[in-house]
């Protein structure tokens with residue numbers, strides 16, 4: 001099938017396209033400026049690390065971050081918390097669904113999405129994805145007809161889901177939408193930020209995200225009661241929830257809700273607040289890099305780049321394409337060949353890779369991979385064909401050209 005010997009692929013001992021490491025967050029690739037470092041150090045020196053200290057809300061780093069996030073995204077309320085997973089769980093908890101409710105989410109997502117549904121005490125109901133790895137709206141309708149009480153939409157690997165269609169369907173069935181916008185912090189659909197279409201939007205500030213504070217997260221909502229409940233659940237006890245409101249808080253009894261201790265701290269909030277000021281510059285770099293690569297890979301036979309649901313409706317921090325009609329082991333070979341060329345790539349369906357973006361690996365839901373695949377055959381097929389490459393904001397045009405050259409070189413060796 002592959003004639004790699006003659007093509008000089010690095011995987012067979014030929015010279016690689018590049019020898020410099022492909023920049024990724026887990027190798028220390030960060031988007032940080034001296035101002036960001038100074039903000040975190042200043043917070044350390046202030047010796048007030050807990051968010052609910054003696055100062056008024058708007059004088060704390062976390063309070064200021066929340067106000068800046070709300071202004072940046074154009075929503076009424078923001079709540080900083082411990083992670084993206086807990087932001088999704090807080091959003092679901094705050095909706096006040098019956099415990100154990102079925103909650104729809106796409107089958108192509110990071111394991112944290114169904115985990116957050118479980119953490120909130122509910123039951124994930126997985127929905128098929130289409131050939132572009134977007135939530136399939138027709139299959140979502142099936143899940144709603146089967147009784148899903150909420151929808152968690154995921155903008156997986158930075159690509160917006162079809163929110164207008166999903167929100168229309170949600171309205172029709174009278175269920176709320178929580179957006180898992182963790183992989184898409186800063187991306188827009190039309191002129192509106194992802195994470196502001198649903199009842200709640202959830203984000204992460206873990207190191208691989210557009211705001212990198214190591215760990216962390218936040219949620220957005222326009223609904224004061226949902227916000228008040230999320231604030232209490234996150235760990236605002238003894239009336240501290242009221243500090244989040246200018247006037248009287250909504251009538252939420254904080255002693256009637258459990259508190260889960262998943263707050264954000266002042267040091268992390270200082271760093272996030274500073275990074276937020278440079279977010280537009282970072283987003284422009286992501287788009288520049290993605291467009292550079294995508295334009296040069298467009299039209300290669302058997303390589304299907306993900307199509308966005310609308311022009312520019314992606315973040316651009318990952319390149320995901322499908323090798324059409326390829327079996328998972330062929331895709332695994334393709335990714336290995338790219339790695340040998342100096343580009344970090346993963347085939348999502350690689351049988352040798354326990355990738356947690358691959359739903360049939362979720363043994364906390366499925367007893368075995370075959371049952372999982374049989375339950376969601378279309379997503380199994382498309383995820384099995386997907387190759388995923390991280391695109392750092394720090395990539396320059398030469399790095400992007402290396403990526404294009406490597407994909408073309410490996411592609412040329414396909415039969």
Ligand SMILES: Cc1ncc(COP(=O)(O)O)c(C=O)c1O
Pocket residue numbers: 083084085086109110112113154156180182183203204205206216217
């Ligand atoms: C789609 C998605 N949801 C949720 C999460 C979880 O975020 P965190 O690691 O901050 O909990 C991730 C992490 O990458 C993710 O990709």
